[in-house]
Amino acid sequence: MKRNKYTTVLLFILMTILGCSESLEDTYKKYTGDGEIRYLGQCSNLSVKPGWKRLIVKWTNNVDPNVAYVKVVWSKDDQTNECVLEKGVAEYDITNLEEDGNYEISVYGVDKDGNKSIVNTVYGRPYTEYHEEVMAFTRLISRHFFVKNRVILTFSGWDVNLKSAVLKYTKINGDEGSVEFGDWLVMSGFTRFIVPDDVDTSKPVVLYRTGSLPGCDDIIEFEPYVLEHKIMFEADMKQELKRQYGFDENIPEDWVNEVEELELDWNFGSLEDLLNFPNLKKLILGKNRYLLDENAANDAEHGQSKLYDEIASYDNMNWTALTFSQFVLQTLNELNGLVVERYNKHYQTLKKASYIIEKGETVEPDLPYIDLKNYVFSVYPEDKDGYNSNVNYLTDGDVNTFWQPLQLNSYTTYEMILDVAEVRHLTGLKFVQRIYPGGDNQIMIAPSSIRINVSKDQINWENATYVEENNVGNSSGEITLIPFVSGGKDARYVRLQVNTATYYGFYNTSFAEIGLY
Structure with a gap:
């Protein structure tokens, strides 16, 4: 009796649900307005390839028969452009891209009612004058010089991406002149070249180049390179x-x-x-x-x-x-x-x-040297353990004697100060290397440069020369005359700084004489 009661209740509930419910399809339609959304077939394999001020866009179309046409949209910053293409077109060339930078490119299908497929997006950057690879493209000519009415060129080598290079100029008689370069530059060994004509150097001398860039099929006409009248020196000559x-x-x-x-x-x-x-x-x-x-x-x-x-x-x-x-x-x-x-x-x-x-042979000039025999350099680091480096030999006037400290275990800079008792007008310094017997490997410790400073009070120091490091010849018994700045220096103290050199795992230095004039 109890079971029949429960069965009756369950049947009642089920009939109520069936009577009040709607189909799943009706429910879906109720919440989607006009019914089920059917998306158009999306294009695939979207790619972009850079060209000269253009982007070549390719894709694979979907076989969906409802696609009526294809739309390509490209934008950069706040500028947007678009193009409508016939159904089945799978490539588009976006041209006249004058502005450098990345462009967002979207491609999608559209049906006759204007419904769009899911958008497929890719980014691309065209080659323009402002692209770093364009700006860095070889100029072929690494340096140029104007000497009288001639133009002299040095080359950086022929780049495989360079297609043509022509130098144009005006001859001294007013006619136009030109020289066409090619990869024969490399094959023939040319690295320096004299333009064969007398050139009117008051008028432009211009290099015209064409070439290609990685991933770009276009032959690019690069910005003409004007040879400027600007003097440039390498580091060693500037020094x-x-x-x-x-x-x-x-x-x-x-x-x-x-x-x-x-x-x-x-x-x-x-x-x-x-x-x-x-x-x-x-x-x-x-x-x-x-x-x-x-x-x-x-x-x-x-x-x-x-x-x-x-x-x-x-x-x-x-x-x-x-x-x-x-x-x-x-x-x-x-x-x-x-x-x-x-x-x-x-x-x-x-x-x-x-x-x-x-x-x-060279002949040393006769200069008005100061007699330094009564003056001795103070040296830091000082001699240790009773060793005498004979620093007094540097001012004894004898080129056959020399100063030589003990060898050290680490690289060291010796600071040497000479007090000449009063302020004197100094115009230069004489540096003399010691004489090494033939085949003596100890010549390795001969200094190749020194620093020279001067002072009136041993507090304020100035460079005696125009440079911090002064070259000194380091062959056996070599004399180097080091002029001070133009007009010389008034000073009482002269300070030298000399670095040690390596010698069979140790560090040392030595030289024979110092003179002042």
């Missing part, structure tokens, strides 16, 4: 001009144009910077390296200044193999009548030539 003349970063162009004679004594990467001096007529090499030891001139490592030209070049006038430096000297000789005077055996990579005059 040398500062040492001799006190020029900092900006070397006066008027001065450069007036220079007719230069003296060089130290190592250089190459003499290419001499092409910056359009009126250079005389170059003196190694004149200021004076030798006490007659054998020092034959010491290729220590007694000869060097040029470090990387590879051979070719003179496009006569196809003779030349180093970069020799190319420069020969060119200046042909254009300016340059004469080179070479002392001892410096810069041996320069081949003998009619314009190179061998001057032999």
